[in-house]
Amino acid sequence: MMDNAFSSGRExxxxxxxxxxxxxxxxxxEANVDGFIVDIVRGDxxxxxxxxxxxxxxxKLLRLLDEHRVxxxxxxxxxxxxxxxxMPIGGAFGRRRSPKKGRPSDLFxxxxxxxxxxSKGNLSVEVLMIExxxxxxNDGKGSWRRKGASIEDRKLxxxxxxxxxxxxxxxxxFLPKDLPDPFSNKDLAESLGLPVxxxxxxxxxxxxxxxxxxxxxxxxxxxxxxxVN
Numbered sequence: 001m002m003d004n005a006f007s008s009g010r011e012x013x014x015x016x017x018x019x020x021x022x023x024x025x026x027x028x029x030e031a032n033v034d035g036f037i038v039d040i041v042r043g044d045x046x047x048x049x050x051x052x053x054x055x056x057x058x059x060k061l062l063r064l065l066d067e068h069r070v071x072x073x074x075x076x077x078x079x080x081x082x083x084x085x086x087m088p089i090g091g092a093f094g095r096r097r098s099p100k101k102g103r104p105s106d107l108f109x110x111x112x113x114x115x116x117x118x119s120k121g122n123l124s125v126e127v128l129m130i131e132x133x134x135x136x137x138n139d140g141k142g143s144w145r146r147k148g149a150s151i152e153d154r155k156l157x158x159x160x161x162x163x164x165x166x167x168x169x170x171x172x173x174f175l176p177k178d179l180p181d182p183f184s185n186k187d188l189a190e191s192l193g194l195p196v197x198x199x200x201x202x203x204x205x206x207x208x209x210x211x212x213x214x215x216x217x218x219x220x221x222x223x224x225x226x227x228v229n
Contacts, residue, residue: 014132017156018049018075033068036060049073051154054110058117065120071164072125074110076102078160079131084138085152095133104129104163105174105192108201115208124166131157169228171211174202182215182223 011019019039023029028041040047046068050057057072064070080098104127117123136149165171176191189199203224206212212224 012051012154014075014154014156015049015051018051018073018128018159021156021159022047022049022073034064036064038064044069046070047073049075050110051075052110054113058114061114061117061123065117065122069122069124072123073128074107074125075128075130075132075156075159076104076106077132077134078102078129079157081131081133081157083133083135084149085135098134102129105194105198105202107165108174108198108205111205112201115205118168118209124164126162126164128162129160131160133157168210171206171209172226172228174206175212175226182225184218184221184223186221 019029022040024042026042029039031038031041033041033046038046039049046064048057048060048070050072051074054072061070077098078101080100080102082094082096082098084094107125107127111125133155134151135153135155137152138149163173165173175188179191180187185196185199185203188194188202189196192199203212203222207214207224210227213227214222215225216223
């Protein structure tokens with residue numbers, strides 16, 4: 001019965017595997033809550049596994065957060081393997097390690113779409129740092145960056161670690177302790193070794209959450225200070 005509960009033609013292998021990894025005895029799977037299907041219900045906590053595109057879940061969150069505590073579980077590939085499949089046979093003919101290494105701050109690529117929802121007080125995010133396989137199919141329909149290969153599936157190999165961000169102060173973990181006060185997007189980017197456009201995503205989201213506040217400008221640079229300690 002458990003195998004049937006986790007099988008679904010509509011979800012990726014990664015989504016299904018994380019749901020199985022996250023499941024505890026007593027949880028309810030694919031439960032109907034206020035007209036919405038929720039991945040896992042654990043007591044009074046609703047758990048949604050979102051492997052990408054937080055915009056897609058925003059309307060659902062807007063409705064559920066009025067009456068329920070909701071946690072988004074978001075996997076970030078710390079290590080990724082690329083597996084190539086041929087067409088039309090479908091057999092794997094190559095596997096290589098991607099040079100890209102995910103980091104917890106990658107969360108803001110998606111969090112920037114919904115930071116204002118934290119004002120409702122019922123939302124939390126759990127970041128999973130994972131090892132995954134990404135299956136590329138050489139069908140000629142994919143991005144030019146992948147030389148026409150499409151991403152057919154993503155598969156979980158293991159979970160390295162997880163961390164929950166629930167309160168405003170929790171998000172301070174993304175800010176290095178050696179940041180000046182106040183600090184700019186440039187300061188943050190240099191401290192973390194990130195492009196400035198990524199630090200802008202972070203400061204925008206953290207302002208909306210209430211972790212930092214804009215306190216002025218230095219020429220064309222906005223300046224921020226921590227709102228909570």
